[in-house]
Amino acid sequence: MAGLTQLLNVARDALTAQSYALNVTGQNISNASTPGYVRRVAQLETQNLGTQSGGGVVAAGLKRVTNDYIERREYQATGMSSAASSRDQTLASLEALFNDGGGTGLGAALSGVFASFSALASNPNDTTTRANVLSAASAFAERANQTGNTISQMQMDLKQKAQDTVDQVNQRAQEIAKLDLQIAQATMQGDDASDLKDQRTQKILNMSGLINTHTFTDGKGNTVVQVAGTTIVDGQHAGSLSLDLNADGSLKLLADQSGGGGSEITQFLTGGTLGGIKEARDKDIFDVSKQLNQFVFDVATAINTQHAAGVGADGSTGRNLFDVGPSTTAARDLQVSVDVFDHPDRIAAASNVFSLPGGSDNAVALSKIFDVPIASGGTRTASQAYGDLVGSVGSTRASAQRDVDTHKAILQQVTAMHQSESGVSLDEEMVNLTKFQSSYQAASKMIGVADQLMQTLLGTVGR
């Protein structure tokens, strides 16, 4: 009897274990497309019956199939890819400002100024021709203003976007710390906490898309999350970051100190959306803005110098055509000078009062400015300098696009490695499903057989 009872017990345990395994398989199948889900494997073990052999099966629990090394690589690759994409998106907007294909860009406006000087030399005493100089100068100033203002606006928008990103990082840090606490509590209660661990991994992955993130487990078994080289989550404690501006307007990232204030960690910011914003805003856009302002300043100053040397139809001299701000903000500040605005007669086409009103020497000298190196420290003509600027913007964007492709490929590879290790294979799960189903059916059969044997035995004994 003891043997038959044991058989029934073994069959019962098998039913329980296979049912558990089927449940795990079902869980895997239903979460096959859930982001961050890590496949589970039911841990079936032989039931220990002490020194006796022939024990049944028992479900000892389940195992999350993870690989810390691959996870860390995925965080890193996500950060780099996210940074490259963020930078590229920003530069796409910047590039559009310098796409002169439609003939409506700054280069075309500058050509309009040249054409107006050339036409002025042909007919210096014509009011319409003089008004056209003002109109062309105004168009150039407006285009420079639009370009300069758009770039400034982009920098302001990116500052806000950076702030939003820092807020998200802080939010994620809080969430990760909270999950750590929940995981610790669940583990203490004997739960496996796999779902919570999945959520924590997903949060960290999400964080790595925002800022370069590194994780490790400390000696106490706590998960430590570091961003931009500083610890932001240490077990159940979450720190925070804050954003400020340097004197030159560049972004300054600070790790908040518990006693107030913060230590600067900007130099360690290398990845994530925030890293991409930082590079695009404080390097790429800053460089282009500097180049643009210097170009506008050089051109406008050269025109002013020549214009001031000439004489207007009203006999006035020493007047600038443009009001130019400092070389750092020339594009935004450029305006047609109030001295000549609405006064076509003050356009200095002649070189001296004696040649009025038909003198055109200064108009020719103004148009000749476009043939001489006046920009980039007197080494490039206006059109060469503008071509350099367009080329520079194009090169920067092209470089960003290549970075996107490179980092996407790396991320794709690492994600594939992660999926291969931790992802759900429906094929595999279907095989498991069949396997555990068959085992369950076999266990049921065992109960049937044990029952038949029991009936047979009882029938024989009762006779």
Next chain:
Amino acid sequence: MRVTEQMRYDGVSTNLSQLSTRQAKAALEAQTGLHVNLPSDDPIAASELARLSASQSQITARRGSINAVRGDAELAESSLQQASDLLATAKDLAMQGANGDLGADERSSLALQVKDLHDHLVAVGNTKGTAGYLFGGSATDAQPFDTTGTFTGNDESHVVDIGNSTPTSVGASGAKAFTVAGGRDVFGDLDALYTALSTNDQAGVAATLGHLDSSRAQITNAQAAVGMTINKLDASDSILGALDLQASKRTEEVGSADPAKAYANLTQLNNALQQSISVSKTVLDLAAFKQF
């Protein structure tokens, strides 16, 4: 290596996305006929295109200037031809007046004709073009000659930028054509003829013949100078036209897509995309669980 469904979906998604991006770019190139639609498509080419565009704008502006001043130069040339003809007529009248057979009345009649020539010549000297009076130098806003033929203009030249290293003078100098600045005072010579004819001074009339020849030669020289200016304008226009053509050709080389290549590339990518979609469908259909 374990292959999961997510890997299949990711692979299909990534590959289709990359191929679609390339196909869209090829389609844009084929549609616009441009190899460079954005500076990042080819930064070096974009930089050169910006310079070429500026260069072509300059060429267009300079050719516009040539076109604008050429009309006035032609008008000045024909006006000086008229002036030359008037002086030829004046000389004919002087030769008639120098004839000893003529009486005072006849010379007086000739004097009236000379007076008409004088007035006509003043009108020629005050010819107005699109940029103002042609022979007043830079004083283009007022008649350079009063009714007596006194010159009130100046000898400042009208210069324009037609692409030469130095400004090109395009105006006809009224001072050098009609006044003593050119050697002879043309109106003075006509006045001398008029006076001699009016006073029946046969010797005085004869004395003007040489001066009238000199005056006419002076005007002819001025006319020739204007003709040279027109030739210079034409030559510059021709050079600028050639440069424009060269710039257009270079712009085409640098910025345009080869139509055959662009179309072939687009067709190839269209086919690749279709094949990829078909293969993707097969790959996604491969899942074993569908067979259970």
